[in-house]
Amino acid sequence: MDMELEQMLRPAEFDMPEYPAKVITLATGGQMVVRAATRRDVPTIMKAVKPTIKIERDFYDVVGSRVYAELLAWNKYRYRNCYVLLGQIDNILVGVVNGRMLTDKIGISLHTLAIERGLRIGAHLYAAKMEHHIEFLNQDEVWITAESPIGFRRWMIEYDLIKQQGVQHELGGADSFKLTRDLYFKCKSRLVAGSRPCPEDLLEKAKGEIIIADEESIVTQICGAKGAWSK
Amino acid sequence: MRNVAIIGVGMTDFGRLEDDTLMDILSSASLHAIDDAGIDPKLIELVYVANMGGGILNHRTAIASGLVDNIGLIPAAADTIENGPASGGSAIKNGVMAVASGYYDFVLVVGGEKMRDVSGWRATDFVATLTHPDAEYIYGITLPGMAGMFANLYMEKYGYTRRHLAEVAIKNHKNALMNPYAHVQMDIAMKGILDSPDAAINNSPLAEPLHLFDSCPVSDGGAAIILCPEDRVKEFNKPVICVAGFGQATDTLTLAERDDPTDLKAVTLACEQAYKRAGITSKDIDFAELHDAFTILEIAEAEHAGLYKKGGYKKAIESGENKITGSLPINPSGGLKSRGHPVGATGVAQAVEVTWQLRGEAGERQVKNARTALTVNFGGFGNNVVALVLRRGK
Numbered sequence: 001m002d003m004e005l006e007q008m009l010r011p012a013e014f015d016m017p018e019y020p021a022k023v024i025t026l027a028t029g030g031q032m033v034v035r036a037a038t039r040r041d042v043p044t045i046m047k048a049v050k051p052t053i054k055i056e057r058d059f060y061d062v063v064g065s066r067v068y069a070e071l072l073a074w075n076k077y078r079y080r081n082c083y084v085l086l087g088q089i090d091n092i093l094v095g096v097v098n099g100r101m102l103t104d105k106i107g108i109s110l111h112t113l114a115i116e117r118g119l120r121i122g123a124h125l126y127a128a129k130m131e132h133h134i135e136f137l138n139q140d141e142v143w144i145t146a147e148s149p150i151g152f153r154r155w156m157i158e159y160d161l162i163k164q165q166g167v168q169h170e171l172g173g174a175d176s177f178k179l180t181r182d183l184y185f186k187c188k189s190r191l192v193a194g195s196r197p198c199p200e201d202l203l204e205k206a207k208g209e210i211i212i213a214d215e216e217s218i219v220t221q222i223c224g225a226k227g228a229w230s231k
Numbered sequence: 232m233r234n235v236a237i238i239g240v241g242m243t244d245f246g247r248l249e250d251d252t253l254m255d256i257l258s259s260a261s262l263h264a265i266d267d268a269g270i271d272p273k274l275i276e277l278v279y280v281a282n283m284g285g286g287i288l289n290h291r292t293a294i295a296s297g298l299v300d301n302i303g304l305i306p307a308a309a310d311t312i313e314n315g316p317a318s319g320g321s322a323i324k325n326g327v328m329a330v331a332s333g334y335y336d337f338v339l340v341v342g343g344e345k346m347r348d349v350s351g352w353r354a355t356d357f358v359a360t361l362t363h364p365d366a367e368y369i370y371g372i373t374l375p376g377m378a379g380m381f382a383n384l385y386m387e388k389y390g391y392t393r394r395h396l397a398e399v400a401i402k403n404h405k406n407a408l409m410n411p412y413a414h415v416q417m418d419i420a421m422k423g424i425l426d427s428p429d430a431a432i433n434n435s436p437l438a439e440p441l442h443l444f445d446s447c448p449v450s451d452g453g454a455a456i457i458l459c460p461e462d463r464v465k466e467f468n469k470p471v472i473c474v475a476g477f478g479q480a481t482d483t484l485t486l487a488e489r490d491d492p493t494d495l496k497a498v499t500l501a502c503e504q505a506y507k508r509a510g511i512t513s514k515d516i517d518f519a520e521l522h523d524a525f526t527i528l529e530i531a532e533a534e535h536a537g538l539y540k541k542g543g544y545k546k547a548i549e550s551g552e553n554k555i556t557g558s559l560p561i562n563p564s565g566g567l568k569s570r571g572h573p574v575g576a577t578g579v580a581q582a583v584e585v586t587w588q589l590r591g592e593a594g595e596r597q598v599k600n601a602r603t604a605l606t607v608n609f610g611g612f613g614n615n616v617v618a619l620v621l622r623r624g625k
C-alpha cells in the first residue's frame with residue numbers, strides 16, 4: 001500500500017467520545033447489550049449483514065446493502081466520523097445501527113438494521129443512536145431520513161421529527177427530517193431504554209465474541225410467516 | 232334435526248402473508264381442509280365464507296363466488312357471511328344448520344382475512360367501523376379504546392390488576408410457541424413487560440390500562456372446516472368430532488346503552504344456549520378457545536361463559552389452572568393474542584384448534600383427556616356473540 005497516498009485518502013476525523021455500553025431488558029426478559037463496535041468487529045458484523053441484502057421484504061435489501069457498504073467504507077477509512085453500535089443478546093448479534101458527525105453540532109443518522117425482529121431491537125438501537133448524538137457527542141440536532149415504511153412510522157411519527165424543507169440528507173433523495181435536543185428529551189422517557197453501567201461480565205463477553213446466526217436463520221427470522229401455501 | 236360433525240380442518244399460517252392475496256388465503260385453507268377430510272370436492276354442496284374486510288381492505292367483494300370458482304367447487308351454493316369479528320362463528324352456525332336441517336350433506340366453512348395490506352392505523356380504523364357510527368365512531372373510538380375503558384371498569388369492579396392481564400399474555404405467548412401456525416412466536420416474561428424499568432418502553436401504553444402486550448396483533452390468515460351429518464363420518468376414516476351445540480346472542484351496539492357495561496350478556500346467553508343444545512353445563516367443559524382480542528376479554532369471557540364466577544378467573548391465573556397442563560386450559564392455541572386475529576378467520580380457527588385437540592393431533596400443546604370444548608367468538612364489543620360446544624364422540 002502506498003502510505004503516502006493512503007494518508008491523503010484517509011479523512012481527518014473528529015475526536016469522538018465512545019458510546020458507553022448499556023444493557024436493556026427486553027420483553028422476553030432477556031438482556032441486550034448495546035455497545036460501540038470497533039473496526040476489528042467489522043468483518044464479523046458484515047457476515048450477519050450480508051444475508052439481508054437478498055431480502056426484499058420491508059426494504060431490507062436497500063438497508064442491508066447500504067449498511068454493508070458503509071461498514072466496509074468505515075473499516076477502510078473512507079467514511080469520516082462514523083460510529084457503529086451493536087445489539088447483542090447472549091453474544092448473538094441482533095442489530096446494527098450507525099451514524100456519523102457531519103459537523104460538531106449536526107449528526108447524521110445512517111441506518112438501523114434489526115437482524116432479530118419482534119422485540120423492538122430496531123427501536124431500542126435507534127433510540128441508542130439518538131442518545132449517542134445528543135447526550136454523548138453533545139450535538140444539537142440529528143438529520144434523519146427513512147427508506148422503509150417501518151422506518152418512517154418508527155422514527156418520523158414516534159419521535160414527531162421536524163421535516164426539513166430544502167435540506168438534503170446525504171443518503172439520497174428522500175425527505176429529510178431532524179431530531180433536536182428538545183424533541184429528544186421530550187421523547188426520552190418513553191423511547192430510550194437501558195441502564196448503565198453495563199455489568200462488566202456481560203460487556204466483556206459481548207466484546208469477546210460476536211455470534212452470528214446462520215444465513216437461513218437470519219432470513220427466516222426477518223421474513224416471518226412463510227405464506228398461505230407453506231403447510 | 233341431524234347431528235353434525237367436522238370431518239376436515241385446515242389452516243394457513245397466521246401472520247403477515249405478504250405474497251398472498253385474500254383469495255390465496257381462503258383457497259389454501261379450504262384445500263387443506265378438503266385434503267384433511269379426504270373428501271371428493273365434488274361432494275361439497277355449500278360453501279360459507281366468513282370475511283369482514285374484503286370490500287374495504289382488499290377491494291374485493293363477492294368473495295364466495297370467487298372462491299368456488301378458484302378451487303373448482305362450482306356449482307356448489309356459496310355465500311359470504313359478515314358478522315364483524317364473529318363472522319367465522321356465524322358461518323359455522325349457518326353451516327351446522329344447513330347440515331342439521333337435512334338440506335345439505337357436505338358444507339365447507341372457510342374464514343379468511345388479509346389485513347396487513349394496509350397500515351396499522353388503517354386496520355384499526357377498519358375494525359372501528361363496527362362501532363355505532365353516530366354515538367361512537369364519530370368521536371374517534373377504536374376497539375383498543377373501548378377495551379381500555381371496559382378494562383378499567385372490570386378491573387375495578389372485580390379486583391384485577393395489570394399483573395393478572397400480563398399473566399394472561401405470558402400464558403398465551405407460551406402456548407403459541409407450540410403452535411406452528413401462530414402469528415406471534417415470542418416467549419415474553421413478567422420482567423420484560425411489567426417488572427423492570429425497561430418494561431414501560433417494551434410494553435408501551437395502548438389504551439390505559441391496556442398496553443401493547445395486552446392486544447392481539449393485526450394478522451392475515453385463513454381457516455376452514457368441513458361439516459357433514461354425523462352418520463356419514465364413518466365414510467372418511469376420521470374420529471367423530473361433533474358440533475354438539477351452538478348459541479348466538481346480541482346486545483346493544485353501543486356500550487353506553489347497556490345497564491352495566493361490564494356485563495357481557497350476549498356471551499352468557501350464547502354460551503347458555505350452546506350448553507343447553509349440547510345437553511351439558513359449563514362444568515363439563517374440558518378446555519376453551521376464547522376471543523382474547525385483548526387480555527381482559529379472556530378474563531371477562533371465561534367468567535361470563537360460566538366457567539368461573541365473576542372475579543373468579545384470577546384464582547385460575549394465580550394457580551395456573553388455565554395453562555395447558557392445568558385443569559381447565561384456556562386458549563391452548565395461543566388465542567387471538569398470539570395465534571393472531573385475522574378477523575373473518577378467527578371463529579373458524581377456534582373450531583380448527585378444538586378439532587385438532589379433540590382428535591389428539593395438537594402436538595406439543597395437546598390438552599390431556601380433552602373431550603368437550605367451548606369456543607366463544609366475540610363480535611363487535613360483545614354485541615353479537617357466537618358460542619360452540621364441540622365434543623369428541625357421539
